Amino acid sequence: MPHRKTSVAAAALLGLSLLAACGSGDAPESAAAPEAGAEEVILANGMTPKEQIDARQAHLKNYGKAFKTISDQLKSSDPDMAAIQTAAANLVSESEGMDTWFPEGSGPDSGVKTDALPAIWENPGDFSQQVANFQTEAAQLSEATKTDDVDAIKVAFGETGKTCKSCHETYRADD
Ligand code: HEC
Numbered sequence: 396m397p398h399r400k401t402s403v404a405a406a407a408l409l410g411l412s413l414l415a416a417c418g419s420g421d422a423p424e425s426a427a428a429p430e431a432g433a434e435e436v437i438l439a440n441g442m443t444p445k446e447q448i449d450a451r452q453a454h455l456k457n458y459g460k461a462f463k464t465i466s467d468q469l470k471s472s473d474p475d476m477a478a479i480q481t482a483a484a485n486l487v488s489e490s491e492g493m494d495t496w497f498p499e500g501s502g503p504d505s506g507v508k509t510d511a512l513p514a515i516w517e518n519p520g521d522f523s524q525q526v527a528n529f530q531t532e533a534a535q536l537s538e539a540t541k542t543d544d545v546d547a548i549k550v551a552f553g554e555t556g557k558t559c560k561s562c563h564e565t566y567r568a569d570d
Contacts, residue, residue, distance in 0.1 A: 444507050487533050
């Protein structure tokens, strides 16, 4: 089918020339701009809103994983203490720098999908307090997991869970 072949080739050529047109920036300073078509919003920390939101969501997913591991083990009649200890340590290390994950411009107004509510930027003092409360409880949980005192671990786990819930109630959509 020679005719069809020709039009496919023509389409491919057209695609190539479009790519070429996009690739050749007119201004020299645009050479470093990575995402063609994306709005060039750069946050104060040098990240794009999408990079920042992706990064914090990845950390938060890991909170969820660590939390589920601990929860599952604490329900077991023979909890895997090593798994609990590792998960609690991960929760602490994942949460390092959490107070820097929500810079101005990384909320829903950025146009990037996020469950972070505008309330975060309306109440920065309270939000930071919630971060600090969580980090304190997570550190205590991690300390508790270094003992074999399952009851103490359960208490610390419950207190940590309250800080997740408290923050989500005010600052996270869909909860
Ligand atoms: C200081 C506030 C705060 C604390 C504390 C907090 N979170 Fe969140 N969490 C958020 C916000 C805000 C989002 C939405 C982030 C986004 O979409 O940009 C979120 C999102 C999440 C997500 C979804 C991530 C995704 O996009 O897939 C999980 C899972 C999660 N949190 C688990 C936890 C767990 C478990 C804890 C406690 C161990 C916790 N969070 C503590 C504020 C908090």
